[in-house]
Amino acid sequence: MVSTDRLMTRVGPLVLANPVMTASGTWGYGHDVQPAALSAKLGAVCTKGLSLEPRPGNPPPRVCETPAGMLNAIGLANIGVEAFALQVLPVLRQAGVTVIVNIFAKSVGDFARLAERLAREEGIGALELNVSCPNVHEGGIHFGRDPHMAAALTRTVIGASSLPVVVKLTPEAPDIISVARACEQAGACALSAINTIRGMAIDVGTRRPRLAMVYGGLSGPAIRPIALRIVHEVSHAVSIPVVGIGGIGSVEDTLAFLMAGASAVQIGTASFADPMTPFRVIEDLARWCESRETTVKEIIGSVRTGER
Amino acid sequence: MVSTDRLMTRVGPLVLANPVMTASGTWGYGHDVQPAALSAKLGAVCTKGLSLEPRPGNPPPRVCETPAGMLNAIGLANIGVEAFALQVLPVLRQAGVTVIVNIFAKSVGDFARLAERLAREEGIGALELNVSCPNVHEGGIHFGRDPHMAAALTRTVIGASSLPVVVKLTPEAPDIISVARACEQAGACALSAINTIRGMAIDVGTRRPRLAMVYGGLSGPAIRPIALRIVHEVSHAVSIPVVGIGGIGSVEDTLAFLMAGASAVQIGTASFADPMTPFRVIEDLARWCESRETTVKEIIGSVRTGER
Amino acid sequence: MGEPRHENLELMRCSVVDCSRPARGYGILRVQPAGPVDAQPGQFAMLEVPRAGTLLHRPMSIMDAGDTLEFLIREVGQGTRSLVSLQAGDEIRMIAPLGQGFAPAMQGQREVLVGGGVGASPLIFHAARNPRPRMIYGGRTGADLVMRERASRVADLVEVTEDGSCGVEGMATGPLSDVLDAGGVDRVLTCGPVPMMAAVARLCADHRVSCLACMEALMACGFGACLGCAVPSRQGGYLYVCSDGPVLDAMSVLFEPLLAAAR
């Protein structure tokens, strides 16, 4: 795994060895799917969405494939903050993993309690607020749709934890730019975009929805053009870093998001087919920068619009 | 081409021989890409978005392929209402094509003038209001985002033309259900959904956007799960018919939209690869209904949700 | 928790040795992996689908693992159609082995295997590696018992078809019931359609015989990352087929919701 200075990037106060993270919900807790030592080679790991209490998740079927994408309605199954703090964090700390803890709750108060609890632990790089998960009613998607609520939540979490806060935007926000600006003003150190987009699939043989929950979140290459457009829009509207997410699986995809204005990226669905994807992307990116004598910093926001 | 009673469906006052239409902007004016005699075998043809004056459209590149989809920024190039009325409509009328005229304008007044002009012609089945094209600033996307504006526009167009009005919804509406309900109350005879979703692609070799307009509308199978979810949501929120659009290319896709609640479908991008797609779908649908001794009417809305 | 479930999640390059077609709609895919694969019966592989434009890989039980890896594949969609059309020399990548297999039979333990459809695959693998067991093999008609020849080489075969076109007429649970009534069975291993496994599990519970079910679920990853492969647990919550299974203690699985979903 290469990690030259060329790949170095910043996400708020976090200095990352490279801009490639794994997306929440697609890499477990950073030590259980792949060894923590491997996770340590990533720019950062965003851990599976965490709540105060453990959650079992939704009934099956929870996933199905769609053209160049997949739907999921996992239901934010997770081990709860206590198990995470006691069993997971020590392992990640030990291995030197840069950890961004993705959290969600159904109320501002629970968000605050969660942030407070995590702030008592060493080894957390930042919190990522999942205000946008479409799969559970209490998943907090309402926070992500409204600029005022998103800002209030951001302020509360920052107050409760002192940890850097990344707000993960939902593409379903009526006005994503306003939400982005509101979170910036509320003190978010960065924004990440995008979470999945609600979709549906039907098995026409049985006339049943392919997911037990009927709707699920669409991810994968299918949503990449939408994600790239949103990252471009948002990164031009705010001055804090934006982390690009959505259908990324190659160095070309990563470069596109960096050029559009992202300071780093997260890889999700692509790791399901090939769990070595993030490492391959890091290597390819190092080679790309090397051969062109350039750096990730120079690439960020370098798309040539308005030249025609 | 089969067209049995089994396939019959209604879209407001329109009785269609089958539920398969071609989507606006993907089948020319109904007589120029394929012969009008072929178009007559379709449930209906939605003609290319029409404005008062002819428009040249956007500079190239206007299209690019994405995973299971494509982006377009055609810019609503069209021949204008006069040429349509004088040169196109007579041919379509003669051939017995069921015509839905897709129209757009930058103001309510222009929408009204357009509708008035078209109401003077024979042979138009309905108007489809494109209040949702993401590719031109004057394309009217603001009408589609706001329930009040969408309703006001619908009312004005109905008043100006007496033609049945279908409102084409944009997936980017902050609250698509409210827009749908507002249009229903304003007298729309049906709704169609969805138009494309704004996206972006970058050629990382040249660092340029792949489209001259930077953003374009995403269509094709990639958006099908999103479209299906919206059709399901909308058709449960209103009691007027919904026309399903988005990535449809097979009888299975068509069945899924019908089961989700659509009364008819439109096929767009799929016709670019195979311009016989709509006819193949009609035949396959006839066979499907025949072999199961069922009808399109019975299929509509028959998805089995809430049974688990 | 503290330990990753897998040592190595690298995609392994394999070259196709052959893909025979034992019957219409089925293929037996044999591949040569780059290195040796130490797989247990009941474990599975995630197979890349070459040239179909699909995104996710497809889980397949391993039917044999020696120099080569073998899979029994039924065509049900785009992915499996593409897999059974592979030809000698084609390349295919996969992650294998994955999941928890059948614990080997203990000395003197008397087992009965109950398989349906492609569920025969892991059972044949198990039988080949253990003292010759009895195997009840069910299907709708004789044509569905595609592996009957091969199964009879490694197990004492009882064939059952719903239409009676081959062997006993009825369901696999018929002969199983007789065998269990006769006594002396230490454990039952089953793999097949959910209704069959549910019925087998119930019979075993009634007879107080331990039962291992090799389960299926829709999977995005196959190695514990997506949490997609949940099956309801009788203890509450969910079990994950790819990492807790695919071989699960049938008593721990709540079959009822799965049966409802299959209706």
Add this chain to the structure above:
Amino acid sequence: MGEPRHENLELMRCSVVDCSRPARGYGILRVQPAGPVDAQPGQFAMLEVPRAGTLLHRPMSIMDAGDTLEFLIREVGQGTRSLVSLQAGDEIRMIAPLGQGFAPAMQGQREVLVGGGVGASPLIFHAARNPRPRMIYGGRTGADLVMRERASRVADLVEVTEDGSCGVEGMATGPLSDVLDAGGVDRVLTCGPVPMMAAVARLCADHRVSCLACMEALMACGFGACLGCAVPSRQGGYLYVCSDGPVLDAMSVLFEPLLAAAR
């Protein structure tokens, strides 16, 4: 307007006769259509890309149309890579012929063809069907002139390379300028990279010689349905490569914006 541009937009099944590789990165695909295809030089086909999971078909100039159809393909992406890897017996579907080709040379009309890269393809087709013309064939190095052998069979060939590794050193416009200066040329036909065609068009305009350019554009459909293939017209508005072209009067094309976009 009143008439559809195409009689028949059915996908035509073809079987691959062979796909030879004239040079690294290029393929000559020869297919046998189910029925006869009456194509004019300059016309193109929309080729389905088998097994790549791509959505849209790929436009390719026809290099020869008799019993079989022939295409010269340069690998630039997923689609073309997949096309040149086709093998004898494979099936491929396409719509052909599409667009407006070169009007045949009139009795005694003296033509010069100027081709670059895969742009040689429609020119070779034209040359083969008309009295032997002169053809200027340019590339960066000798290796780019992949069809030089074949071109020399149907045209009096002038080779030009930027690095001088083959034929004249420089750009195709060098020899063209000499030929036009010498006079007696009735029309110029060109196909190749935009900068080359723009330069050729300017030279021809300067010499008041008519010039036909066989253009490219990104296409979604190839038959007038998507309005994707616009090139700016000197008369204002746009021309559509798939239906007004691909062969356009070079004077009617506004090359400047295309050149800017290519930078």
